[in-house]
Amino acid sequence: MRKRDEFSEWYDEVIQNAEICDKRYPIKGMNVWTPYGWKIMTRMDGFIRAELDRTDHGEVHFPVLVPEGEFAKEAQHIKGFEEGVYWITHAGLNPLDVRLLLRPTSETAMYPMFNLWIRSHADLPLKTYQIVEVYRYETKQTRTFIRVREIHFFESHTCHATYEEAEDQIKENLEIMDSLARTFCVPYLKMKRPDWDKFAGADYTVAVDSLMPTGRAIQNGGIHQYKDNFSRAYDIKYEDESGEHKYVHQTTFGLSERLLGGVIAIHGDDRGVILPPKIAPIQAIIVPIPEKGSQEEILAGARDLNMQLLGCGVRTDVDDRDIRPGAKFYEWERKGVPLRIEFGSNEMKDGTVTLVQRHSMEKETVSQGDLTVTVKKLLESIQNELWERASDELAKGIRTIEDLKDAKAGINRVGWCGEESCGHEIEDVTDMSVLGTLYDGEEFEGDCVVCGKPAKTAAYAARTY
């Protein structure tokens, strides 16, 4: 199956062949995480957790159900979500007095509690996060990790005394995102969404947008400034030093399992998945190549190498199953293990091992004495190469155009006066979405692609997932 020609089929097939998840569960869009996939996802969660713990966020765990009354408190928010929530109307054999819904995101679950937790300025900032599943009744075609109805989800929620402190939090969130993007090898653009496409209830949204090999953009997450929009609805106030009661300013930061979809789509090739070493459950697989008369010695040697690498903190395993080495090679290639270590009678005789890098299929022979140092160096260089490769792809995927008729697959950069009407015109003519403008800001030399007035900045337009 060729990635270039039949991307959708290729994507489904490599996920299935790598045994990352099973989508035959009897509810469409709700998939089963099988052990290998769950190990990858929870490794990714681990990096998120480490970043959030480092920045003094407390991990919480809220109920999945929200009462209808709490859900309805913020008008914009409910408008954005009500068409896609699952409703619990009965328990046991009886109807419920109050309908409950499965969280589509946790603002409406958390904020009634924030109302209780925050009393004074000494309670601020309040920085919390959780890693849970959220639920959205998608009506469009589902696609593994990218458009599902049960979504593995990270969300942080913070409360601050002032708008400025909330702004600082947005910056911290973006620094965390930079670090995670490098770890997962999924480069992204910090896109300030146009007002008409911001998160329901937000003052503004910085989207975490990446580019898929299909030339379509994918939003893997979002960082949102809420100002006091929600704190007014949920009455979350604090008493400041002078005794005055003020509404808090809030931010959120969300990331979904789409990130794993991104890893697979961006790095995979026709042989299967390619995992960045940092998130690979197995970083190097040792395959003994048995030969008549020396099977036992070769297996023992492979196990020695394994102990040596494990002892140095490399995640390795020996594949000692009774099947042909060739079948093992293919299986671990499909699963995206970054390094293969072959160990047969030649290697045993010469005191060497043969290393094969999954992403480049480059092969080399190194002496056993250098093994751990070489493996560690290679894992680092593979991690970097995957990041660089994907960053180049993203940069190449952004093209500046001067006429909307030239819009093509990928991300199209155009001059924009900043007016909403011109933004909509960009979307109508190109049949694409305006992702927004760069969060860090940029000058654009030239005119608005629609009205011809001087451009204030550049807008970015692309087809999206």
Add this chain to the structure above:
Amino acid sequence: MRKRDEFSEWYDEVIQNAEICDKRYPIKGMNVWTPYGWKIMTRMDGFIRAELDRTDHGEVHFPVLVPEGEFAKEAQHIKGFEEGVYWITHAGLNPLDVRLLLRPTSETAMYPMFNLWIRSHADLPLKTYQIVEVYRYETKQTRTFIRVREIHFFESHTCHATYEEAEDQIKENLEIMDSLARTFCVPYLKMKRPDWDKFAGADYTVAVDSLMPTGRAIQNGGIHQYKDNFSRAYDIKYEDESGEHKYVHQTTFGLSERLLGGVIAIHGDDRGVILPPKIAPIQAIIVPIPEKGSQEEILAGARDLNMQLLGCGVRTDVDDRDIRPGAKFYEWERKGVPLRIEFGSNEMKDGTVTLVQRHSMEKETVSQGDLTVTVKKLLESIQNELWERASDELAKGIRTIEDLKDAKAGINRVGWCGEESCGHEIEDVTDMSVLGTLYDGEEFEGDCVVCGKPAKTAAYAARTY
């Protein structure tokens, strides 16, 4: 608040004062895990995960929703659960074609997939587990961790070629449980439940029963032999070596957040929670005792001690907040931190530290040179003392009686002929539940407490949660 006199109030109060969870969430019986409590619970999960990984179980993660049709396949199972499930009937603004339910346990979610995953004897044994939330619409009064509607839950599910292999799995599960019980310091009885009280759909159930300070028994988990009851309903078959198609034999093992309730109830005292060192997020808290003129040196010294302990793998922290030391002492006592390390000007001068053990409030002064060795030894001895103390309580709580009129709080051991009618009579006369008989079996010298015929074994009866 006295634990002995007002257990229920005491229990709620120590949980609240330790900030383990917040039960003010607007759905009764669905509580919010706050950071300290979630850290304890996920540490406990970590030990479960390590045991299951060690015994070659793969961690999976299934959707929370189950279609009504799958749920209804095993007749006994649905009968046991249908009165307590939450039903999703609508999505967005429309009714669903097929009603969905929130899993009360995951048999009916997993087994349609096991049907697809198992083809031949080479696929067996299939050993999987997950750590998730399950949902039960409890109509009795809710109680934190003990009777809740959203339950943090571990469940393993295994499939085997034969009944005997499933029996071996039951034994492995019980060995795992022995190890976990020691880690959590919650001793238990392996109770083979009477037939009329086994898990819905099981061939037999071994309950994990502990004794609460109220004299009531609590089932913290269950280990179940399903035989082919579910595999017949879900058509889970394998082809054996001779080409014959056979139904698999299944087992499950479940544990809930009740275990944490047990830790709190069994070990806590009038000062608050007492955590076993293995599950304590902070094992030793260092409290500097500042004195005028030497605040900075004392704080620097406390931080040195912290680095020293952290470097040796002890989970420590320095409480450097600007509040009185006494307030800190009380707070960490409420939170159940096993060891307090006081460091003031005397200690600095003498090159010592003062250690206070939370469970005994024993105080001693040791030289700084011995600190890490002493702390490690103390944590080990505290862990053992808590286990021994609770084991003694459990043993003392079991009394053999010869007349049902003598049944009292605690666990009552009586002679039993094994007939169901006599079992029900025990329950009726004592107004207690028959927990069952010892899984390991035992002889009972004497007669059935009801019918007077020779007793086959002993039955255990108690009030239960």
